[in-house]
Amino acid sequence: xxxxxxxxxxxxxxxxxxxxxxxxxxxxxxxxxxxxxxxxxxxxxxxxxxxxxxxxxxxxxxxxxxxxxxxxxxxxxxxxxxxxxxxxxxxxxxxxxxxxxxxxxxxxxxxxxxxxxxxxxxxxxxxxxxxxxxxxxxxxxxxxxxxxxxxxxxxxxxxxxxxxxxxxxxxxxxxxxxxxxxxxxxxxxxxxxxxxxxxxxxxxxxxxxxxxxxxxxxxxxxxxxxxxxxxxxxxxxxxxxxxxxxxxxxxxxxxxxxxxxxxxxxxxxxxxxxxxxxxxxxxxxxxxxxxxxxxxxxxxxx
Amino acid sequence: xxxxxxxxxxxxxxxxxxxxxxxxxxxxxxxxxxxxxxxxxxxxxxxxxxxxxxxxxxxxxxxxxxxxxxxxxxxxxxxxxxxxxxxxxxxxxxxxxxxxxxxxxxxxxxxxxxxxxxxxxxxxxxxxxxxxxxxxxxxxxxxxxxxxxxxxxxxxxxxxxxxxxxxxxxxxxxxxxxxxxxxxxxxxxxxxxxxxxxxxxxxxxxxxxxxxxxxxxxxxxxxxxxxxxxxxxxxxxxxxxxxxxxxxxxxxxxxxxxxx
Numbered sequence: 038x039x040x041x042x043x044x045x046x047x048x049x050x051x052x053x054x055x056x057x058x059x060x061x062x063x064x065x066x067x068x069x070x071x072x073x074x075x076x077x078x079x080x081x082x083x084x085x086x087x088x089x090x091x092x093x094x095x096x097x098x099x100x101x102x103x104x105x106x107x108x109x110x111x112x113x114x115x116x117x118x119x120x121x122x123x124x125x126x127x128x129x130x131x132x133x134x135x136x137x138x139x140x141x142x143x144x145x146x147x148x149x150x151x152x153x154x155x156x157x158x159x160x161x162x163x164x165x166x167x168x169x170x171x172x173x174x175x176x177x178x179x180x181x182x183x184x185x186x187x188x189x190x191x192x193x194x195x196x197x198x199x200x201x202x203x204x205x206x207x208x209x210x211x212x213x214x215x216x217x218x219x220x221x222x223x224x225x226x227x228x229x230x231x232x233x234x235x236x237x238x239x240x241x242x243x244x245x246x247x248x249x250x251x252x253x254x255x256x257x258x259x260x261x262x263x264x265x266x267x268x269x270x271x272x273x274x275x276x277x278x279x280x281x282x283x284x285x286x287x288x289x290x291x292x293x294x295x296x297x298x299x300x301x302x303x304x305x306x307x308x309x310x311x312x313x314x315x316x317x318x319x320x321x322x323x324x325x326x327x328x329x330x331x332x333x334x335x336x337x338x339x
Numbered sequence: 340x341x342x343x344x345x346x347x348x349x350x351x352x353x354x355x356x357x358x359x360x361x362x363x364x365x366x367x368x369x370x371x372x373x374x375x376x377x378x379x380x381x382x383x384x385x386x387x388x389x390x391x392x393x394x395x396x397x398x399x400x401x402x403x404x405x406x407x408x409x410x411x412x413x414x415x416x417x418x419x420x421x422x423x424x425x426x427x428x429x430x431x432x433x434x435x436x437x438x439x440x441x442x443x444x445x446x447x448x449x450x451x452x453x454x455x456x457x458x459x460x461x462x463x464x465x466x467x468x469x470x471x472x473x474x475x476x477x478x479x480x481x482x483x484x485x486x487x488x489x490x491x492x493x494x495x496x497x498x499x500x501x502x503x504x505x506x507x508x509x510x511x512x513x514x515x516x517x518x519x520x521x522x523x524x525x526x527x528x529x530x531x532x533x534x535x536x537x538x539x540x541x542x543x544x545x546x547x548x549x550x551x552x553x554x555x556x557x558x559x560x561x562x563x564x565x566x567x568x569x570x571x572x573x574x575x576x577x578x579x580x581x582x583x584x585x586x587x588x589x590x591x592x593x594x595x596x597x598x599x
Binding site for chain 1: 572
């Protein structure tokens with residue numbers, strides 16, 4: 038372990054930055070490029086059983102302090118995983134395969150296939166806010182979540198991450214996921230939102246609703262990371278509006294072992310990873326810490 | 340590359356003029372003050388509320404006036420073709436890379452079909468800088484011609500190349516380029532991919548720098564959705580392009596292929 042390295046369950050990352058799911062699509066070479074640009078791990082876009090075209094444009098809308106997207110889980114279907122994984126792994130960082138499905142059986146099929154073809158972990162997307170029958174509709178049902186997580190965690194040996202979103206039953210979903218064998222919690226997904234162009238006098242997104250990401254949701258995510266760590270202290274990947282090293286350190290102090298980056302890549306490009314890592318290192322120096330591990334959950338200490 | 344906050348929100352513009360070119364080809368001249376200025380080769384997203392938004396590389400943009408040259412190919416572009424002077428449209432951008440027009444050199448501008456749009460825009464900018472350039476446009480037949488006359492009016496040497504010989508040079512635009520490339524330092528190209536592939540080959544053979552504008556289905560425009568990946572290269576057309584130096588493309592593993 039070096040000073041920037043971190044562990045999430047059995048995975049060791051050279052640094053805590055994870056390319057969040059849904060950014061840069063699911064091209065293996067592009068994921069490899071992100072790894073080479075400095076990400077400690079990369080996550081694929083959510084893969085589904087059948088290929089999905091995604092929604093009509095506009096699929097993105099910019100708002101103050103963030104952006105909305107309704108890409109619509111576009112992906113080539115899970116059978117494309119072998120090629121994607123082969124190319125992505127050449128980047129040298131662990132590859133996390135994100136999965137979106139509607140039943141335990143579907144999650145099981147895709148997770149097993151991902152493991153068989155070299156995935157380092159799977160992330161179950163139980164929180165996509167803009168596709169019916171997937172995501173949030175499942176994630177807000179803790180009982181069904183338990184069933185899905187149990188099915189997947191008992192059928193693969195690689196770590197199983199659960200990506201959660203904001204629902205009234207969030208903490209129960211986390212608790213039941215951990216009971217069912219989840220190895221880490223990824224928090225949070227985008228928030229269901231809408232943007233209207235006042236001159237067009239219409240919702241901008243063709244899907245009307247989209248997921249809000251970016252600085253606007255960062256304090257919400259910090260709260261959730263804080264609460265999950267306080268209650269259960271599992272490995273947490275904090276995601277939501279990390280634009281600078283300060284945001285990243287905030288998550289780690291709140292209890293995250295790693296930090297997902299998404300929207301910042303859209304605004305600033307892949308070089309953002311290197312800048313954030315530099316900032317974290319300087320912070321460790323200036324505050325007298327020897328490694329990332331020393332500050333995980335620091336705010337909870339008395 | 341950082342995307343400026345001013346490029347993110349839609350800016351409303353109003354159609355000032357509709358120009359009908361050949362079959363299925365129109366240009367909209369739009370008054371739009373607040374849109375940041377576009378470098379030739381960069382693209383904007385045009386949204387017609389109630390329809391889709393589409394990526395377009397302007398054929399002119401200066402002093403609050405932008406011109407978009409649009410081929411009818413689906414419901415959204417059909418709607419756009421039916422629009423009149425005074426109607427509003429919504430633009431965001433500009434995004435991506437433009438042509439590098441910074442060096443004093445002799446430029447050969449090559450447009451194929453409606454790919455001529457950013458090429459004539461580059462012509463305007465080079466003309467303003469006083470750099471020497473020639474404008475070549477390749478089309479199936481003379482009625483599809485777009486901007487050779489405009490280039491001529493700027494005082495640039497220009498040539499229309501038609502596949503059927505109905506006007507100008509008869510043949511493929513790349514054949515004309517191959518015969519006339521000597522003496523030029525930089526080739527700028529935009530058009531169908533087989534044309535660009537051949538252009539890259541010709542430039543390699545003649546040791547001439549080549550910048551090409553690549554086309555893929557751009558949906559978000561800012562590198563999130565992955566729709567515009569250039570297969571086999573790890574490059575995104577919307578962020579890393581659309582204008583690439585041919586050398587960088589080849590280094591990234593792009594193959595010019597032989598099936599053109």
